[in-house]
Amino acid sequence: MTRTKHWFDRHGWAAVFLGRMMPGARTLISVPAGMARMPFVPFLAYTTVGSALWTSFLTIAGFLLHKQYGEVADWVNPVSTGLLIALVLIYLWRVIRWKPREESPA
Numbered sequence: 001m002t003r004t005k006h007w008f009d010r011h012g013w014a015a016v017f018l019g020r021m022m023p024g025a026r027t028l029i030s031v032p033a034g035m036a037r038m039p040f041v042p043f044l045a046y047t048t049v050g051s052a053l054w055t056s057f058l059t060i061a062g063f064l065l066h067k068q069y070g071e072v073a074d075w076v077n078p079v080s081t082g083l084l085i086a087l088v089l090i091y092l093w094r095v096i097r098w099k100p101r102e103e104s105p106a
Contacts, residue, residue: 008036013046020050021057024087 008015012033019029033043065072 004032005036008032008038012036012038013042016043016046017050020047021054026051026054 016029016033016038019025030043
């Protein structure tokens with residue numbers, strides 16, 4: 001069993017559930033779930049609950065903050081830009097430090 005499959009077997013439910021609440025990860029979480037052959041019914045359940053919670057949160061936030069759109073945008077834009085830059089830097093750091101594994105002799 002590969003390390004990734006083992007990790008996904010142990011934490012896949014949390015990855016799918018939380019991944020549905022994170023922009024970017026929301027789109028991609030299905031790929032590792034499929035590669036790890038996560039059973040369809042649990043995948044669908046965690047996807048449904050995670051997506052419903054995130055959508056509910058956004059709907060309630062929009063309802064409560066609609067009159068303060070300008071102030072919210074002034075706060076959210078720099079934060080989201082900072083998070084995006086941090087994610088890109090972390091990714092680049094991992095790419096720079098990546099070393100291919102040596103294959104074991106057959």
